[in-house]
Amino acid sequence: MLRLGLNALAISKLKKSYGNKPALRGVSLTVEAGEIYGFLGPNGAGKTTTIRCIMDFMRPDGGEIKVLDSDAQKNSVAVKKLIGFLPADNQLYEKWTTRDHINFVTSIRGAANVDKLVKRLDLDPRKQVRHLSTGNKQKVGLILALLGDPKLLILDEPTRGLDPLLQHEIYAILKEYVAGGGTVFLSSHNLAEVEHICSNVGVLRAGEIVASKSMSEILAMNVHIVTASFRGDKKPADLKIVGAETISSANGHVVLKVRGDINPVIAKLAAYELADVEIAHAPLEEIFMEYYRGPS
Ligand code: ATP
Numbered sequence: 001m002l003r004l005g006l007n008a009l010a011i012s013k014l015k016k017s018y019g020n021k022p023a024l025r026g027v028s029l030t031v032e033a034g035e036i037y038g039f040l041g042p043n044g045a046g047k048t049t050t051i052r053c054i055m056d057f058m059r060p061d062g063g064e065i066k067v068l069d070s071d072a073q074k075n076s077v078a079v080k081k082l083i084g085f086l087p088a089d090n091q092l093y094e095k096w097t098t099r100d101h102i103n104f105v106t107s108i109r110g111a112a113n114v115d116k117l118v119k120r121l122d123l124d125p126r127k128q129v130r131h132l133s134t135g136n137k138q139k140v141g142l143i144l145a146l147l148g149d150p151k152l153l154i155l156d157e158p159t160r161g162l163d164p165l166l167q168h169e170i171y172a173i174l175k176e177y178v179a180g181g182g183t184v185f186l187s188s189h190n191l192a193e194v195e196h197i198c199s200n201v202g203v204l205r206a207g208e209i210v211a212s213k214s215m216s217e218i219l220a221m222n223v224h225i226v227t228a229s230f231r232g233d234k235k236p237a238d239l240k241i242v243g244a245e246t247i248s249s250a251n252g253h254v255v256l257k258v259r260g261d262i263n264p265v266i267a268k269l270a271a272y273e274l275a276d277v278e279i280a281h282a283p284l285e286e287i288f289m290e291y292y293r294g295p296s
Contacts, residue, residue, distance in 0.1 A: 006032070006033045006068070006069075007030045007031065007032060007033065007066070007068075007069075008031050008032065008033040008034075008035075008067070008068055008151065008152045008183035008185075009029075009030065009031040009037075009054070009065075009066070009067055009152060009183070009185055010029075010030045010031075010064075010065070010066045011027055011028055011029050011030070011050070011054070011063070011064075011065050011066075012028050012063055012064045012065075012066075013026045013027075013028055013062060013063040013064070014026065014027040014028070014050065014053060014060050014062070014063035014064075014065065015027075015060060015061045015062035015063050016046075016049055016053060016058070016060045016061055017061055022207055023046045023049045023207050024046045024049055024050060024053075024060070024063075024207045025206075025207040025208050026062075026063065026208065027046070027050060027063070027204065027207065027208065027209055028063075028209065029202045029209055029212060031152075031183060031185050031200070032183075032200075033068075033151075033181075033183050034178060034181065034182075034183055035178070035183060035184075035199045035200055036174060036175075036178055036183075036184040036186065036197050036198050036199055037183075037184065037185050037186070037198060037199070037200050037201070037202065038186060038187075038188055038193075038194040038197075038198035038200070038201040038202070038215075039185060039186065039187040039188070039201075039202055039204065040187070040188060040189075040191075040194060040201055040202070040203045040204070040288065040291075041187075041203055041204035041205055041292070042205065042292045044206075045204040045205050045206060045207070046204055046206075046207045047156070047187040047204055048088055048156060048187070050204070051154060051156055051187065053065060053072070054067070054072055054083075054154060054185075055072075055080070055083070055085060055154070056072055056073055056076040056079070056080070059073065060073075067079045067082055067083065067152060068082055068151055068152070070082070081109070081148070082150060082151045082152055083150055083151075083152050083153070083154055084144075084145035084146055084147070084148065084150030084152070084153045084154070085145055085153075085154050085155075086141045086142055086144075086145040086153070086154070086155040086156060086158055087141070087156055088156035088157050088160075088187075090137045090138065090140075090141050091141075092129045092137060092140060092141065093129060094128065094129050094130040095128055095129070095130065096128065096129055097125060097126055097127055097128050097129070098118065098123055098124070098125040098126075098127065098129070098132075098140050098143075099125040099126060101129070101140060101144055102114060102118075102125070102143065102144070102147065105144050105147045105148070106147055106148075108148075109147050109148025110147075110148050110149070112146075112147045112148060112149070114143055114146065114147065117143055117146065117173070118143065120169065120173075121139045121142075121143070121166070121169065123136060123139055123140065123143075133161075134160075134161035135161045135162045135163065135166060137161075138158070138159070138160060138161050138162055139162075139166070142155070142158060142170065142173075146173075146177070150182065151181075151182060151183065152182070152183045152184075152185065153174070153177065153182060153183070153184045153185070153186075154185050154186075155184065155185070155186040155187070156186075156187050157186075157187055157188060157189065158170060158174075158186055158188070159171075159188075159190060159193060167193065171193070171196060171197050174186075174197060175197065186198075191284050191285055191288055192284075194215070195215065195219070195284050198215055199214060199215055200212075200213070200214050200215065201213060201214075201215060201218065203288065203291040203292070205291065205292060210291050211291045218284070218287060218288075219284070221282075221287055222259065222260055222261075223257065223258070223259050223281070223282035223286065223287055223290075224257075224258045224262050224279055224280065224281060224282060225247075225255065225256070225257055225258075225279075225280050225281075225282050225283075225286070226244070226255070226256045226257075226258055226262065226265060226266075226269070226277070226278070226279050227253075227254070227255050227256075227276075227277070227278045227280075228253070228254050228256075228269050228274055228276065228277045228278075229252055229253045229254075229274070229275045229276045229277075230252045230253075230254075230272045230273060230274060230275060231252070231273050231274075231275040232272075232273040241256070241264065241265050241268050243258060243259060243260055243261070243264060243265065244256040244257065244258045244265050245257045245258075245259075252275075257282065257286070262279060266279075
């Protein structure tokens with residue numbers, strides 16, 4: 001059983017440039033043992049570069065990475081034994097079957113009984129990889145990542161290419177893995193997925209962590225979308241309200257994004273003759289987009 005509060009992964013001030021172009025500008029984050037951590041960010045933010053550094057596939061220019069208190073660069077071989085890794089681009093041999101892959105990885109990482117998992121994911125282990133769909137290749141990759149009793153799973157877009165039914169099967173497998181004492185660090189573009197399974201998230205933008213929060217903190221963020229339409233002659237020409245951002249405004253119809261208290265906005269709208277008004281919690285996408293886009 002893992003000690004509560006122990007970090008499965010701790011990244012501190014990680015820096016990496018490609019030539020003179022910085023990809024990571026001092027990334028720090030911690031993943032507590034026993035959690036599913038979502039690593040988010042737009043394309044090119046630096047997620048894969050971070051993962052490559054954790055896996056010691058490339059050396060950072062600065063900073064430190066610890067996996068269960070062990071330095072990922074200095075103790076690279078030992079650390080890799082602790083990690084089950086699913087890369088973004090599947091690295092399977094086209095002519096090998098699923099069984100060949102399992103046997104090969106098992107010979108390196110130790111015996112494992114994954115027959116149940118193969119069955120559960122509805123895979124035919126005798127088929128050559130070149131005959132598998134993208135989703136089925138992804139399933140093989142996940143099974144291989146789970147071999148050898150890893151303490152930390154690092155998954156780069158684990159449900160990419162999978163239909164919703166299978167996505168949910170994967171979520172169930174990950175939850176069981178965590179319930180058994182494992183930790184998951186996953187990168188994803190799928191916000192519904194992140195909401196569904198992650199307890200904490202970190203958002204990376206242009207090589208910097210711009211948000212690091214628990215999922216419940218994100219869901220509790222007070223952001224509303226207010227949609228109003230007006231009638232009569234008195235229509236707001238340019239509705240500028242402190243704390244509200246105009247998303248669209250045309251033909252007596254306005255959509256506002258409101259952060260924090262909605263009362264001043266409602267009071268301002270009430271000065272006009274309203275035909276209709278709707279106040280809704282901003283969808284998760286909208287909240288994440290704030291981080292993705294950055295300050296405007
Ligand atoms: P995506 O979601 O598209 O996979 P990402 O968040 O994983 O993106 P990275 O692939 O880590 O981002 O890329 C971070 C930055 O580094 C980008 O600007 C990218 O163009 C650049 N980059 C990545 N790999 C290389 C490389 N081998 N040589 C030069 N620049 C690179």
